[in-house]
Amino acid sequence: MLKSIAFGATNQGNAMSYRLYHRATQLCPDCLKESLYARLLWDSPMSRICPIHRCNLINKCPQCQQLINWSRPGVAKCQCGFDFRHSLTTAANDAQVNFSLYLYGNFGQVECLNAIKAVYKPDNPVFHLSLNQFSRFSRFLEAYVRVYWRHQRCLALSKIVFTEFDSELEALSKDELVFEFFQDWKNNFKKLLRWHESNLQPRSSQSTTVSSMVDFLVKLSNYFPVRCSISILLENYLMNFLSRYHFDQTEIIWTNSAKMRSIAFKLKEVQCWLPQMAQTWNDIELNLARLIIASQEVRYLFPSELYPTGVMILRNPEPQILRLKLNLCFH
């Protein structure tokens, strides 16, 4: 019966309840005091906090210590007879409350969305992302952190990226940490990029540094729409990075009717040239990062006696490849 109360209003009800039926549930005792029904968002796997009462949701009965079960005698009643409305709650910190406001806002709770927009400023790019796009990016950033964990650099990264890293932040979930990252997104993205670049430089050859930095920038920018302010920041970083390594030329090579064709242009001209390319690709939104993603091979010719400036060669960029790779991130 509880199941139907909680999911009556959602389209995905059946699929979600099947999954949730097998796990314990959680609840906010203070919400139950106000109104006796199970809230839909208590069962989102991302949800740990009640943003209205700024407290942790409980998933265990304080009396019998059992996990709270779906098949209990009443919304507020445990199998042991305990009334959950008498449970004590523990306060959540600001970062946790902020993320839960964003989460509830994404599920149509307008007051929550307005409250978090007041804290993060309405033009924050995180509000242009769907919850799906946000969690994909969150997973990417987590995977990235994990790679460096193995190199015992995790703490250093966290300290740099998540500026106020301390024992309290350490307790945050991955999504809460990444959401916190967006609060000062401009500085945090710049710090992340600078950190990545400075870690590459001392131990890699010039060509490895260039290829892995470009790869990293392109991967990051794949998570955001082209017009999003994060994409613009990443695109500028990419341009500056390439010009710092004296890559002033870009050449695109492709085959057309079994003939090799190529076009070369100055990197500075790329912004004028991309709209033309986008048009022939049925108006896909393009930037340099996406053009690189769409290429089947990327090569770098470093400045030498033969080439006064570096050349980035993009072989066979294709709209199908771009669509495929974007679909992986923008599902």
Ligand SMILES: [Zn+2]
């Ligand atoms: Zn509550």
Ligand SMILES: [Zn+2]
């Ligand atoms: Zn109990």
